[in-house]
Amino acid sequence: MLPKHVGEELREIIKKVRDSSFEYEHREKGETDWAKYDSAQIKEMANYLDNLRDIVDEAHNRIQSRTIPVKRSPGRPETNPDDIAKTLLLQTYTESPNRVAEGLLLLFREKLGISKHFSYKTIERGYDRKTVNEILDEVVAIANESVEGKEETFSFDGTGFSASNKENYAAKRQKQNSNKSNKKTKTASFEQKNDSFPKSDTKKGFSYCVMGVGIQHKLISGLAISPNHSIGETTVVTT
Incomplete structure (x- = not known):
């Protein structure tokens, strides 16, 4: 927990920002590399899908390496939590409702390396599964490793x-x-x-x-x- 005076200072800053009395130190406007900007805009979706697939797969591998295998109970196997996590992240990126997200799953399933199709109801219940949330937490940790110390x-x-x-x-x-x-x-x-x-x-x-x-x-x-x-x-x- 932060010291009490730090919290009080933070509240005071927020108060000044809200009543427009906070003095900002303006930064100089940087130059735009339009060639890189155009390239980033063109490749954004393709790069996102590649990164999404690779990071979720890496998160899965890390979790598997530190988890003791458990014998699967009888019955129909559950939907792969990696596949659900990939679909949820794609859904968030595109700001899509559950039914549209199922359509995106049809479109990008092979690109994302998803093993099989599943319904929008599975997507709807995705965040209720502990294994899915564990993968999402690991994804955040992996993403932050790239800027550690920076x-x-x-x-x-x-x-x-x-x-x-x-x-x-x-x-x-x-x-x-x-x-x-x-x-x-x-x-x-x-x-x-x-x-x-x-x-x-x-x-x-x-x-x-x-x-x-x-x-x-x-x-x-x-x-x-x-x-x-x-x-x-x-x-x-x-x-």
Whole structure:
């Protein structure tokens, strides 16, 4: 846990950023290598698919090397967690719903080295499987190895993942911030005083998350998820 004064300093910085009183040190605008830019844009999808396949396969091999083999129980074998992880990452990259993700699986199955086709219901339940989440955690670790010792500055931010399609976290946060800036409100509510996450109108609510991202290489360095709906984004960062 960070010292108390560090958390207080962080909250003060966030307050200044939100009321536009924070003094930024502007960086000089760098030159763009348009040849490299064009090449990166053209090859982005192909490179992503290659990297996705190779990194998930490497994550699988590492996990297998440190895991004691367990005799498989009788019955139909489960869908390969590596294949599900690849599909989930492709789904996230393309921002696709589950049914479209199944279509992408048909299209890119051979390219990703996926052993067999499976339905969108398997994709839908993918994050519920411990073995899939273990692979995804290993993928984050592998990705960060490439910038180990090269990243010195990190940025943190909070967000929420809705358990219902009827709610959007960004819209809720925008409404909350709008209420905070309303000059007609003389006394701030408990939610406003404590910088808490916006509240959900449904029983399912949000999964609240804070993550850190490296400023230079833009890789997620770590994240924390809290079930405590009474705390705020800055509280999660400093705990």
